Amino acid sequence: MPTIEDNKMRLSLKRDAVDYSYDIIFGEYLFPQIADDLLHNPLGKKYAIITDSNVEKLYAGSLKDALARAGLSAMVFSFEAGEPNKDIYFCADKVDEMSQNGFGRDAAIIALGGGVVGDMAGFIASIFNRGIPYIQVPTTVLAQADSSIGGKTAVNTRYGKNLIGAFYHPKKVYIDVSTLKTLSDRDYICGLAETIKHGMLGDKDFFDFLLKNYDADKKKDPAFWLNIAKNNCRIKGQIVEIDPDEKGIRAYLNYGHTIGHAVEQLSLDMFANGKHKNFLSHGEAVSIGMMVVGEISWSLGYLPDEDLATLEKLLKHVGLPVRVPSDMDVEDIIQITLKDKKARDGMARYVLPIKKGKMHDFGGAYTTYVAPQIVREAIKARREF
Ligand SMILES: NC(=O)c1ccc[n+]([C@@H]2O[C@H](COP(=O)([O-])OP(=O)(O)OC[C@H]3O[C@@H](n4cnc5c(N)ncnc54)[C@H](O)[C@@H]3O)[C@@H](O)[C@H]2O)c1
Numbered sequence: 001m002p003t004i005e006d007n008k009m010r011l012s013l014k015r016d017a018v019d020y021s022y023d024i025i026f027g028e029y030l031f032p033q034i035a036d037d038l039l040h041n042p043l044g045k046k047y048a049i050i051t052d053s054n055v056e057k058l059y060a061g062s063l064k065d066a067l068a069r070a071g072l073s074a075m076v077f078s079f080e081a082g083e084p085n086k087d088i089y090f091c092a093d094k095v096d097e098m099s100q101n102g103f104g105r106d107a108a109i110i111a112l113g114g115g116v117v118g119d120m121a122g123f124i125a126s127i128f129n130r131g132i133p134y135i136q137v138p139t140t141v142l143a144q145a146d147s148s149i150g151g152k153t154a155v156n157t158r159y160g161k162n163l164i165g166a167f168y169h170p171k172k173v174y175i176d177v178s179t180l181k182t183l184s185d186r187d188y189i190c191g192l193a194e195t196i197k198h199g200m201l202g203d204k205d206f207f208d209f210l211l212k213n214y215d216a217d218k219k220k221d222p223a224f225w226l227n228i229a230k231n232n233c234r235i236k237g238q239i240v241e242i243d244p245d246e247k248g249i250r251a252y253l254n255y256g257h258t259i260g261h262a263v264e265q266l267s268l269d270m271f272a273n274g275k276h277k278n279f280l281s282h283g284e285a286v287s288i289g290m291m292v293v294g295e296i297s298w299s300l301g302y303l304p305d306e307d308l309a310t311l312e313k314l315l316k317h318v319g320l321p322v323r324v325p326s327d328m329d330v331e332d333i334i335q336i337t338l339k340d341k342k343a344r345d346g347m348a349r350y351v352l353p354i355k356k357g358k359m360h361d362f363g364g365a366y367t368t369y370v371a372p373q374i375v376r377e378a379i380k381a382r383r384e385f
């Protein structure tokens with residue numbers, strides 16, 4: 001169980017007698033604290049601040065200045081923002097830029113941005129000079145709720161989401177909710193999908209809290225976001241501590257993701273082909289995925305009517321989409337799910353909710369194979385009209 005005291009949570013992680021536990025710090029305006037911590041407990045001789053084009057303009061300068069004031073050497077490396085750029089080629093470019101600028105084994109990385117930056121910067125940290133330390137400074141609701149903790153790093157390939165990556169834990173995570181103030185309305189909402197996922201898979205009270213307390217005005221309330229981030233990290237942390245390498249119960253965190261990733265990938269393809277003006281965000285795709293998988297669980301007799309209806313109510317309440325876009329081909333979705341990392345013998349594996357706050361444990365297997373016909377029917381039932 002992660003220990004929480006005031007604005008600090010300790011995630012305890014050990015593998016083969018190696019302790020890679022780390023602290024998650026919660027607060028506002030944390031850049032001076034990050035600089036002070038790195039001054040007293042250095043992770044490297046110099047720091048590569050890896051970020052994206054949007055976050056660079058907003059926050060990279062002030063983080064670099066805070067480090068400079070503490071006498072620390074840092075340089076900013078930036079990607080073009082957006083999921084379509086989450087690939088290995090951009091990572092290779094950054095690796096080269098870092099080498100050109102004298103970064104080597106004694107350097108460390110600061111991942112400053114949303115989930116895309118966190119996944120890419122974490123991946124670069126895992127491969128640069130065979131691995132250098134990094135810290136996460138997440139700046140979106142999604143990254144503060146989910147992607148910055150747990151040590152999953154990855155990039156996409158043309159064959160699917162997150163197909164290249166590594167488990168590589170950060171040395172520390174700084175959740176600075178003051179950075180959320182500049183988020184677009186859409187990105188606030190997208191981040192709530194993984195938050196609702198955490199309520200649905202492990203904490204009924206947190207789910208009910210969101211239903212009762214969330215409204216659009218909360219955007220301006222840092223105390224609300226601190227509370228949300230702490231609850232998310234507690235729920236996810238508990239699972240990651242038990243199963244850091246996803247051999248069992250950690251699969252629960254993939255709730256909605258087999259369908260979600262398929263819908264997200266198709267949406268990115270349609271955007272690249274000019275068929276769509278925009279693409280679904282990860283959070284939006286996960287929201288749709290959770291509804292379809294809720295439907296699968298309902299059709300198998302596990303999830304009661306009222307829990308499926310409450311899930312839909314909360315997703316809609318925060319403004320997330322709950323239906324598969326009408327121009328997405330059902331068979332295309334099915335085909336992508338069958339290429340999922342966990343699919344076998346023509347069937348994809350799913351984690352299924354049995355009620356608000358609880359997943360089916362399938363006798364300790366945590367996941368179950370679901371026949372394509374059942375998945376097909378669920379997608380059809382949850383398509384846009
Ligand atoms: N590693 C994991 O465990 C894990 C878990 C969940 C999601 N993910 C990954 O996270 C990614 C989605 O993350 P995301 O939703 O944060 O997307 P993102 O990183 O693309 O951020 C969304 C948008 O917000 C902008 N932005 C970021 N911070 C901002 C700020 N403070 N103010 C204004 N704009 C800001 C970004 O530039 C971007 O345009 C997906 O690639 C998904 O696969 C990973």
Ligand SMILES: [Zn+2]
Binds near residue numbers: 194257282286
């Ligand atoms: Zn996710």
